[in-house]
Amino acid sequence: MSTLTVANLYAGYGDVDIVTDLSLRVEPLEIVTIAGTNGSGKSTLVKGLMGLLKRIRGRVDFEGTSLLGVPGERRIHMGIAYVPQVNNVFASLTVLENLQVVEGVSDRRRRMAEMLDRFPALQERRSTKAGALSGGERQQLAFARALMASPRLMILDEPTAALSPALVHEVLRLITALRGMGVAVLLVEQRARQALAISDRGYILDSGRVVIEDRADRLLADERMADLYLGEH
Amino acid sequence: MGSAYLINLAFNGVILGLIVALAALSITLVFGIARFPNAATGDVATVGAFAGLAVTATGGGTAAILGFGVLTAAGLSLLFYLILFRGLADKPPVASLIASIGLAFFVRAVLTFFVGHNQQVYPLPIVRAVPFGPLRVQPTDLQVIAVAVLALAAVFALLHLTAIGRRMRAVADNPDLARASGIAATRVLVVMWLCAGALAGVSGTLLGIKTVVSPEMGWDLLMPAFAATILGTIGNPVGAVLGGLLIGLAQELSTPIVGFTYKIGVGFLVLLLMLLVRPQGLFAGNALVR
Structure with missing residues (x-):
């Protein structure tokens, strides 16, 4: 059974569909990249998957269970975590509080200890407000927060946007490590060459539709398509 | 004008400031989480004060006034959320703001219809003030301070020490x-x-204990409370409390200069100067609830 199945999805705002007739899937432990230029519908797709849109129809199944009509706050209980592009931590809460507020955690004390072991930089900063963390520490906290409820799918919205090259490398390393934690990844990126390099498959979006779907290595090998849709090297 | 007079004014300023701080904290909580400035805060405080007055008819003392006033105001606030503000949550914040203004007028009109415009007082025993050096302290004042500080501490404990x-x-x-x-x-x-x-209920009942109970008392409380909220950075609970204390002190200490009638204007002068010099408020960099 696929981890995530999206079929014939239409989603948008007000009276307008931004995403039209979109289908994709994520298999267990896969890393799948969604790439596309500005305005291609990536953010609308993510908001639709996370239950943040009213205008949505089609089919969205997580491990065979429909997500349509399920409130956004229930997704973490079902096994779906989300890391937004910006504001991906609670800036006015401490590191520990960021981990404490996550719902759907069975053994919170043990899980928090695991997260602090996995991300040692957070251990020393446990009482620091997240807004005062460095960029790298902040990204680690965003991943730790998302991992608290032991998800089986993590949706990442442009996790490398506006990061320094060194931090981009660190974030890609974290994403690659997710597979070893039993987590499949749906990775949404605008400049997607580096994302595809760590992915199994990729989808290219244009004007709210999937225009190309293929294995990540094949997408990267097609130079003309890569120049059109994957941004700079 | 002697120092004893100023010390007594400052003491009164602290008491008034704590009462304003309670209402300001109410406003800042709603703004921080529901994202609109609730103009009905003052009138919810008034209802709390009148509920306290009602319980005195059955022989209730200060504890009963506070208890019944707070419960009534909390219940009314929840009712307003359930029947009005919940339905407006997806609309722009200005819709909730305008609804809260309408609600405030409605509550005041209903209160006036039933109780009239007359000022009323809680029938509490009159106790002689106790001198502490130059300061003359009414035992009631100490009760007001204790209740206000406890209420503020309880809310901060709730915000920082509990899961909710x-x-x-x-x-x-x-x-x-x-x-x-x-x-x-x-x-x-x-x-x-x-x-x-x-x-709001604690604020209204304490204001009633300290002064008088009338349908307009909440409106008179709302303006300084808004000023305190903005002064202390809207959405910042600590700022709301400190803003309340500053407004209370500024109002009372200005009495010898501007007189009793116009002291309320001083709070707004402080507010205007603040908006001109530092519009984000005093504690913008230290928000607890954004």
């Missing part, structure tokens, strides 16, 4: 991330509206 408090601060900080983290906004909002109502 952390969730409230998370929703205030980042509603979408809170939802993605599994926090059910409805539960948070119910607790927040109960808290905001209870704070």
Whole structure:
């Protein structure tokens, strides 16, 4: 059974569909990249998957269970975590509080200890407000927060946007490590060459539709398509 | 004008400031989480004060006034959320603001219809003031200070030491991330509206104990409370409390210069100067609830 199945999805705002007739899937432990230029519908797709849109129809199944009509706050209980592009931590809460507020955690004390072991930089900063963390520490906290409820799918919205090259490398390393934690990844990126390099498959979006779907290595090998849709090297 | 006079004015300023701070904290909680300035805060405080007055008819003392006043105001606040503000949550904040203004007028009109415009007082025993050096302290004043400080401490303890408090601060900080983290906004909002109502209720009953009870008392409280909220950075609970104390002190200490009638204007002068010099408020960099 696929981890995530999206079929014939239409989603948008007000009276307008931004995403039209979109289908994709994520298999267990896969890393799948969604790439596309500005305005291609990536953010609308993510908001639709996370239950943040009213205008949505089609089919969205997580491990065979429909997500349509399920409130956004229930997704973490079902096994779906989300890391937004910006504001991906609670800036006015401490590191520990960021981990404490996550719902759907069975053994919170043990899980928090695991997260602090996995991300040692957070251990020393446990009482620091997240807004005062460095960029790298902040990204680690965003991943730790998302991992608290032991998800089986993590949706990442442009996790490398506006990061320094060194931090981009660190974030890609974290994403690659997710597979070893039993987590499949749906990775949404605008400049997607580096994302595809760590992915199994990729989808290219244009004007709210999937225009190309293929294995990540094949997408990267097609130079003309890569120049059109994957941004700079 | 002797120093004893100024010390007594400052003491009164602290008491008034604490009462304003309670209402300001109510406003800042609603703004931080429900995202609009609730203009009905003062009138919820008035209802709390009148509920306290009603319980005195059955022989209730200060504790009964406070208890019944706070419960009534908290219940009314929750009711307003359930029947009005919940339905407006998806609309722009100005819709909730205008609704709260209408609600404030409605509550005041209903109160006036039933109780009239007359000022009333709680039938509490009159006690002689006790001198502490130059300061003359009414035992009631100490009770007012104790209750206000306890109420403020209880809200800060709720926000920082409990799971629901952390969730409230998370929703205030980042509603979408809170939802993605599994926090059910409805539960948070119910607790927040109960808290905001209870704070308004404490503020109204303490103001009634300190001064008089009238349908207009909440409106008179609302303006300094808004000033305190903005002074202390809107959405910042610590700022709301400090803003309340500053407004209270400024009003009372200005009495010898501007007189009793116009002292309320001083709070607004402070507010105007603040908006001109530092519009984000005094504590913008230290927000607890954004």
